[in-house]
Amino acid sequence: MGIYYENYGFSTIFGTLYVKPKVYNNMSKDIRIKKGLNINLVGAAEQTTSKAVLSNVYAINLDDFHGITPKMLVKQGAEIKAGEALFYNKNREDMMFVSPVSGELVEINRGARRRILTLKILADKEQETVAHKKIDVEKVSKEELKAYLLNGGCWPFIKQRPYDIIADPDANPKAIFISGYTTAPLAANADYILKGKEAELQAAVNALGKLTPGKVHVSVGKSSASTLSVLQGVELHRISGPHPAGLVGTQINKLDPINKGETVWTVSPQDLIIIGELLLTGKFNPERTVALAGSSVKAPKYYTTKIGTEISTFLYGSGVNSDNFRVINGDVLTGSKSKPDGHLGYYNNTVTAIPEGDDYEFFGWNKPIFNKISATRALTFSWLQPNKKYDLDTNTNGEHRAFVVTGMYEKVFPMDIYPLQLLKACMVQDLDEMEQLGLYEVAPEDFALTEFICVSKQPHQKIIREGLDLLHKEIG
Amino acid sequence: MSDKRLTFKKRLHIIKHHYRGKKMAPAFNAFHTFLFTPDETTHNGSHVRAADDLKRTMNTVILALVPVLLFSMFNAGYQHYSAINGFPENFSLLEHFLTWDNFWIGIVKVLPLVVVSYGVGLLVEFIFAVIKGHEVEEGYLVTGMLVPLIMPIDTPLWMLAVAVVFGVVIAKEVFGGTGMNILNPALTIRAFLFFAYPTWMSGDKVWVHGAKEGVTQAGSADAISGETILGYLAQGNEAAYQAKYSLSDMFFGFIPGSVGETSTFLILIGGLFLIFSKIASWRIMVSAVIGSLAMGLIFNGIVDAGWIPEYSKFYGLMQFDFWKHLIVGGLAFGIVYMATDPVTGSQTNRGKWFYGFFIGFISVMIRVFNPGYPEGVFLAILLMNVFAPTIDHYVIRGNVKRRMKRLKNAVVLPTDSSAAAKELKAETV
Numbered sequence: 024m025g026i027y028y029e030n031y032g033f034s035t036i037f038g039t040l041y042v043k044p045k046v047y048n049n050m051s052k053d054i055r056i057k058k059g060l061n062i063n064l065v066g067a068a069e070q071t072t073s074k075a076v077l078s079n080v081y082a083i084n085l086d087d088f089h090g091i092t093p094k095m096l097v098k099q100g101a102e103i104k105a106g107e108a109l110f111y112n113k114n115r116e117d118m119m120f121v122s123p124v125s126g127e128l129v130e131i132n133r134g135a136r137r138r139i140l141t142l143k144i145l146a147d148k149e150q151e152t153v154a155h156k157k158i159d160v161e162k163v164s165k166e167e168l169k170a171y172l173l174n175g176g177c178w179p180f181i182k183q184r185p186y187d188i189i190a191d192p193d194a195n196p197k198a199i200f201i202s203g204y205t206t207a208p209l210a211a212n213a214d215y216i217l218k219g220k221e222a223e224l225q226a227a228v229n230a231l232g233k234l235t236p237g238k239v240h241v242s243v244g245k246s247s248a249s250t251l252s253v254l255q256g257v258e259l260h261r262i263s264g265p266h267p268a269g270l271v272g273t274q275i276n277k278l279d280p281i282n283k284g285e286t287v288w289t290v291s292p293q294d295l296i297i298i299g300e301l302l303l304t305g306k307f308n309p310e311r312t313v314a315l316a317g318s319s320v321k322a323p324k325y326y327t328t329k330i331g332t333e334i335s336t337f338l339y340g341s342g343v344n345s346d347n348f349r350v351i352n353g354d355v356l357t358g359s360k361s362k363p364d365g366h367l368g369y370y371n372n373t374v375t376a377i378p379e380g381d382d383y384e385f386f387g388w389n390k391p392i393f394n395k396i397s398a399t400r401a402l403t404f405s406w407l408q409p410n411k412k413y414d415l416d417t418n419t420n421g422e423h424r425a426f427v428v429t430g431m432y433e434k435v436f437p438m439d440i441y442p443l444q445l446l447k448a449c450m451v452q453d454l455d456e457m458e459q460l461g462l463y464e465v466a467p468e469d470f471a472l473t474e475f476i477c478v479s480k481q482p483h484q485k486i487i488r489e490g491l492d493l494l495h496k497e498i499g
Numbered sequence: 500m501s502d503k504r505l506t507f508k509k510r511l512h513i514i515k516h517h518y519r520g521k522k523m524a525p526a527f528n529a530f531h532t533f534l535f536t537p538d539e540t541t542h543n544g545s546h547v548r549a550a551d552d553l554k555r556t557m558n559t560v561i562l563a564l565v566p567v568l569l570f571s572m573f574n575a576g577y578q579h580y581s582a583i584n585g586f587p588e589n590f591s592l593l594e595h596f597l598t599w600d601n602f603w604i605g606i607v608k609v610l611p612l613v614v615v616s617y618g619v620g621l622l623v624e625f626i627f628a629v630i631k632g633h634e635v636e637e638g639y640l641v642t643g644m645l646v647p648l649i650m651p652i653d654t655p656l657w658m659l660a661v662a663v664v665f666g667v668v669i670a671k672e673v674f675g676g677t678g679m680n681i682l683n684p685a686l687t688i689r690a691f692l693f694f695a696y697p698t699w700m701s702g703d704k705v706w707v708h709g710a711k712e713g714v715t716q717a718g719s720a721d722a723i724s725g726e727t728i729l730g731y732l733a734q735g736n737e738a739a740y741q742a743k744y745s746l747s748d749m750f751f752g753f754i755p756g757s758v759g760e761t762s763t764f765l766i767l768i769g770g771l772f773l774i775f776s777k778i779a780s781w782r783i784m785v786s787a788v789i790g791s792l793a794m795g796l797i798f799n800g801i802v803d804a805g806w807i808p809e810y811s812k813f814y815g816l817m818q819f820d821f822w823k824h825l826i827v828g829g830l831a832f833g834i835v836y837m838a839t840d841p842v843t844g845s846q847t848n849r850g851k852w853f854y855g856f857f858i859g860f861i862s863v864m865i866r867v868f869n870p871g872y873p874e875g876v877f878l879a880i881l882l883m884n885v886f887a888p889t890i891d892h893y894v895i896r897g898n899v900k901r902r903m904k905r906l907k908n909a910v911v912l913p914t915d916s917s918a919a920a921k922e923l924k925a926e927t928v
Contacts, residue, residue, distance in 0.1 A: 284906075357544075358546065383512070388552060401551055402776075417540040421551070429841040444846070472545075475549055483545075
């Protein structure tokens with residue numbers, strides 16, 4: 024614990040009035056986030072789990088692996104086992120991406136310039152899984168462990184910051200962060216989906232602990248009895264506060280912010296289970312508990328299913344209550360647009376269905392609004408009932424404009440970063456500014472909330488994604 | 500909810516698709532989106548969006564201006580008739596102020612200013628939108644309302660039209676439209692008129708309707724005067740204004756001045772509404788008030804210390820009680836509605852404190868030291884508009900330096916594949 028006085032040099036005249044001792048308490052285990060906004064929506068998944076109908080066809084969407092150039096290892100029509108590599112990363116030949124099921128690779132869907140978009144696998148009735156030899160995490164070297172995860176298809180679950188991409192196995196991360204605190208709207212509750220998975224989680228964090236000279240930070244809700252809170256060998260943090268308190272980026276910023284040249288890895292807890300199971304059994308098990316939520320779902324609840332499964336296999340199990348709805352692979356803030364016959368994303372454990380908002384609203388810009396969420400009180404009345412649940416649709420509620428309003432994003436953006444200025448730096452592609460204003464510390468998801476409240480309806484996440492890609496390309 | 504509206508909605512939808520990609524599309528869309536928020540949906544990124552858009556934001560500011568506009572229409576008549584017949588002995592709001600006669604002067608003199616301001620300004624916006632192929636943006640909705648409220652009542656309409664064209668084109672469109680401008684367009688329009696036609700913008704003849712035309716006082720051959728309180732003070736004629744206006748007149752706004760600037764009371768209510776609705780920055784408002792009080796106190800202190808002789812031309816305004824600066828002239832109006840413009844003001848929360856403070860400080864300073872025209876709010880805000888990016892720059896450098904310092908203290912680990920890591924490994928093996 025140290026006391027640290029801000030020193031602004033020439034800008035001291037602008038800082039003097041505000042200089043106050045800041046206590047940087049790295050030792051503290053609790054974080055309380057004040058800035059943010061909880062988006063309470065109708066249709067939260069009830070905490071009961073059903074088994075989804077088995078899917079005939081499983082698909083891998085290559086967009087899930089941002090920045091990866093795939094090189095196919097099997098040809099169309101080939102028979103593969105579950106856990107067998109489908110393709111590898113062109114820039115990193117030992118990084119394997121494996122099939123979630125055994126069956127026949129029936130379709131390689133290509134787009135412009137023959138870029139692979141999706142791979143479809145027709146599942147066998149009898150599932151067969153590749154069995155790797157088991158390893159003892161305690162005994163193997165760091166390099167052997169990395170090779171095992173890379174070959175076993177679990178490496179893609181480890182993401183890195185900066186750039187929000189699959190981790191570079193050569194990097195030496197200063198810490199690894201796992202957030203088990205769920206604040207995103209309608210997202211799968213981490214406490215619930217991790218129940219009974221102590222062994223897998225412990226095996227996974229043991230392995231991760233070996234990959235970093237620093238700490239493995241694990242966070243849970245303030246009074247949560249999450250399985251994560253009993254793990255050994257990790258730094259446990261109790262988090263409270265509104266969204267985005269549960270986002271790993273917020274927690275990194277508060278606990279151990281990323282500096283230029285540093286790397287931090289992040290893993291989402293549901294993927295820890297798959298990593299743990301590979302280490303314990305030698306088998307890649309793509310099974311996961313998925314929350315089906317949203318106001319268009321009749322009976323929102325949890326389903327156990329596999330990565331790549333067709334969404335309709337559980338969506339229609341719960342029933343839908345309209346024709347005109349949108350299926351989102353992920354939560355409403357960060358997910359990607361899908362369809363009932365789309366497939367569960369590689370990293371997703373939430374599928375949301377909400378009404379499409381493709382209709383006009385008479386005088387929607389000046390009449391008082393009671394049925395939508397707003398961060399202002401400009402004849403919008405969501406401030407009256409902060410806990411009310413809303414049924415939001417996908418309408419933009421206005422047109423795209425230049426940035427006009429200031430000071431609003433800061434109210435929902437808890438990091439020590441100027442969000443508007445960083446967005447503008449990304450838009451004008453000013454690499455120096457992007458670096459100096461903290462682009463290394465953020466991922467697109469960190470800007471989902473500012474995008475939600477944006478009066479100018481700017482695509483914040485896209486701007487940040489493009490900024491990260493540019494910075495990655497130019498600076499590497 | 501009838502079928503009629505449904506067909507109306509559908510018909511507009513069809514026309515929208517008819518115009519899509521054509522030159523006149525922005526013009527049609529401006530009317531269409533005025534009636535209906537569009538059927539646009541999100542794509543990727545955040546699939547749900549908050550209820551507010553820029554139109555709603557601008558509309559909130561207009562709502563905060565409506566009471567001021569209505570008051571100003573009555574006050575136009577009240578000042579006019581009082582200048583002719585003398586101020587009423589026992590003032591009653593209903594009998595002397597909220598009368599049809601007064602309101603009629605407002606309709607004849609104030610409403611045309613509003614109509615010309617919106618008409619000319621929106622025409623320029625539409626032309627630019629069609630030529631440049633972008634949507635008509637909402638910025639002018641507020642500017643168009645502010646402009647008539649900061650004009651002297653007798654401003655000729657052609658003059659206003661010329662100034663609006665100048666202001667919208669030079670202050671806004673050449674920079675790229677709403678959100679891109681450096682100077683506040685409404686104040687640029689005001690500044691243009693001030694420097695181009697000073698006789699119509701200052702002096703003792705422009706603040707009350709009829710004074711410029713030489714309307715005479717009842718039962719006398721003397722022309723009516725429309726001197727403002729600041730004008731009297733600048734002449735060192737304190738007794739003259741005290742005889743005419745009480746403190747409550749100043750606060751509630753029964754005094755001459757630019758059309759909408761007089762009622763500090765209604766401006767205060769508008770300001771509180773804007774702060775409550777989270778549309779305008781309270782930081783700017785509070786710091787601007789502090790800044791103006793600080794400058795006023797300094798001047799009062801100079802007078803109290805006896806550093807300035809009574810015959811000095813600055814004495815009248817310098818000895819004016821520091822807090823009274825807030826209830827005369829355009830200071831309150833400028834602080835609440837103009838300084839808080841998010842596009843031209845400071846964009847960082849910390850910067851807003853400095854930006855607001857200097858607006859208040861410099862406003863009172865110019866007010867006292869400008870012999871020709873005892874008012875400085877619009878000049879102070881324009882000046883600070885220019886400095887706002889500089890203030891932000893230093894505030895943001897503070898954040899960058901903090902990040903740099905963190906980097907300096909950080910131990911950056913070598914990558915596993917780098918030479919350093921291999922060396923390290925060799926040593927440990």
